[in-house]
Amino acid sequence: MTVYKFYREPGRYIEAQPERWRWEAYYTDGSSLKQFDDKELLYHQFREIDQSKLDRFVMRHEKSYLVPAITLKFKPWMKLIHYYENTVSMSMGRGPTRHEKVYCFGYEGSKGKTIIRILPDDSIEVTDGSNN
Amino acid sequence: MAADVNIVESNGAGETETDITSGNLNMGSGDYASITSSATLPIAAGANGYEKWLRFKVEDISTSDHIKTLKVWMSTDSLTGSDAMLVYATESSYASKAYAQPVATDSTVATYAIPTSEPTGANVGIGAGVLTATLGDGEYSNYIPIQLQVAADTTTGGSFTLSFKYEEVA
Numbered sequence: 102m103t104v105y106k107f108y109r110e111p112g113r114y115i116e117a118q119p120e121r122w123r124w125e126a127y128y129t130d131g132s133s134l135k136q137f138d139d140k141e142l143l144y145h146q147f148r149e150i151d152q153s154k155l156d157r158f159v160m161r162h163e164k165s166y167l168v169p170a171i172t173l174k175f176k177p178w179m180k181l182i183h184y185y186e187n188t189v190s191m192s193m194g195r196g197p198t199r200h201e202k203v204y205c206f207g208y209e210g211s212k213g214k215t216i217i218r219i220l221p222d223d224s225i226e227v228t229d230g231s232n233n
Numbered sequence: 234m235a236a237d238v239n240i241v242e243s244n245g246a247g248e249t250e251t252d253i254t255s256g257n258l259n260m261g262s263g264d265y266a267s268i269t270s271s272a273t274l275p276i277a278a279g280a281n282g283y284e285k286w287l288r289f290k291v292e293d294i295s296t297s298d299h300i301k302t303l304k305v306w307m308s309t310d311s312l313t314g315s316d317a318m319l320v321y322a323t324e325s326s327y328a329s330k331a332y333a334q335p336v337a338t339d340s341t342v343a344t345y346a347i348p349t350s351e352p353t354g355a356n357v358g359i360g361a362g363v364l365t366a367t368l369g370d371g372e373y374s375n376y377i378p379i380q381l382q383v384a385a386d387t388t389t390g391g392s393f394t395l396s397f398k399y400e401e402v403a
Contacts, residue, residue, distance in 0.1 A: 107296040117296045120235070120403075136403075146298050147403060185401040189240060190308055191258045193381075194271060194392030198255055202235075205400075231353050 105137050107144035117144035119163060122204040122219055124183060126150045127157040147183045155181065160206055160219065168223060179208035182216065182230075236297040236401050242266040243286045243376070246334045252292075258285070258395055260381040264335045282381040284335040284343060289357070289399060294370035297403040301367045303357035303374050306348040309394040315384035316391055320347040322356040322377055329362035329375040343378040351398070 106114040123136040128151065136145055150158075155175040162168035175181065186203040207216035207230070214230035239254040244264050256267030260282035261274030268274055276282045289303055305322050312318065321330055321343050330342050348356070358375040359366035368374065379395070 109296075115296065118235075144296050146296070148298060183402070185235065185403060186398060187235075187238065187401055188396050188398045189238075189254060190394050190396045191240065191253070191256075192309075192392065192394040193257065193259045194390070195309065195311075195394050198257070 103139075103142065105142050105144040107146075120204075121163050122160050123163070124206065125159040125161060126155055127159065128154045129156045130154060150181065152179075152181050158183075158206065160204065160217075162223070171217065171219075171225070173206065173208065173217075175208075178210055180210070182207050182209060182214065186218070235403065236291060236295050236300060237293040238300060238399060238401075239290050239292050240397055241288050241290045241373075243288070243332055244335060248332055252290075253287075258393075260285070262337065276381065276383045278383060278387050279385040280383055281337050281339065282383065283337045284340050284378050284380045286332055286335060287377040287379065287397075289368065289374035289397065291368050291370055291372050297401050299367040299369055299402050300399050301365070301402065302355045302398075302400040303359065303364075303368075304352050304355055304396075304398040305357055305377055306351055306396055307393055308351075308396040309392070310349055311390075311392045312381075313388040313391040314386035316387050317382045317384070318347045318379065318393060319343040319382060320345055320377065320379045322347070322352075324352050324354050324356045324364070327356070327358045327362050327364050329358050329360075330378060332376055339382070340378060340380040343380040347379070347395075351396070 105117040107117045108114045125135045127133045158173040161170045183206040188201045190199045204219040216228050216230040218226040239252045242251050242253045251266035259268040261268040262276050263274040264283045355364040
């Protein structure tokens, strides 16, 4: 399995495990930054994205040959958003703990947020970010 | 690897901490984490279970940047009779609570009816009781005290699920 290095501090790295969905940022000058950089084998954090020159934000499935990518065409008035929603459900008398991860991305503008939620079965919801 | 965030329970006067993420939330008539089954330490009709003092703990932030927007709610409610699940978690006028040894008398801290659907915003605080603050490596949320108050009209077989949700910025 490919190992991606993440440098939290200079000279020391930890190994990042690939995500089912990973982001790719494409800039107006033709360059790009990928969460999982296949050339340098580096992991990049979301905060490294330079939103001042962002053109497209793409969410790509690890099996990109099976699942179409999702592209957000970025505009200068947008503030880009990306996070994971993690839910741990624990019970009394209802079986073992369940974990669920939802991949969320979108933008915030003057009229509020638009969040695209990629659910565990890879179906998609578009919300205002409140989940209610 | 994504961040490793656990649910931990504190027990006893000296505050023994247990990671219960892979365990359960069985309530009982004793101050213990991950009680094997509800039959082990049954709660009599008309009595209370011992409080549970829970927290989110970032065991390892790994490649992520921070954790935020902490929520707790009861996602399935199959309690019987007039049984009540009480909590201290609120989206407004939140204040952090200092740990106290769990009791089975009526909780003076877990006094809110637990939400039965996902709250709109965070209802568990961080640091000095700030709902919008963030957690980093090795850090804890504020305590989430909960207590099951079993009614006189309860019947056997009640169950529930609590959901603990957080946002992870990676």
